[in-house]
Amino acid sequence: MTEYxxxxxxxxxxxxxxxxxxTIVTSSSYLGDYFTGGSGSVAYFDEFRFIYx
Numbered sequence: 001m002t003e004y005x006x007x008x009x010x011x012x013x014x015x016x017x018x019x020x021x022x023t024i025v026t027s028s029s030y031l032g033d034y035f036t037g038g039s040g041s042v043a044y045f046d047e048f049r050f051i052y053x
Contacts, residue, residue, distance in 0.1 A: 004046060022050065 013019065025033045028043030 024048065024050075 026043060026045055027033050028041035029038040
């Protein structure tokens with residue numbers, strides 16, 4: 001990519017219970033959240049915004 005791209009992610013709950021915690025995991029490669037990603041992968045994250053209603 002040559003410039004930043006804005007995206008929107010809807011969170012769908014699997015329960016009627018109100019969540020009390022939020023964990024955000026980012027990764028630069030497949031299975032990176034399990035620490036098995038590829039060598040040399042790079043990820044750039046410029047800004048996060050979480051809006052809770």
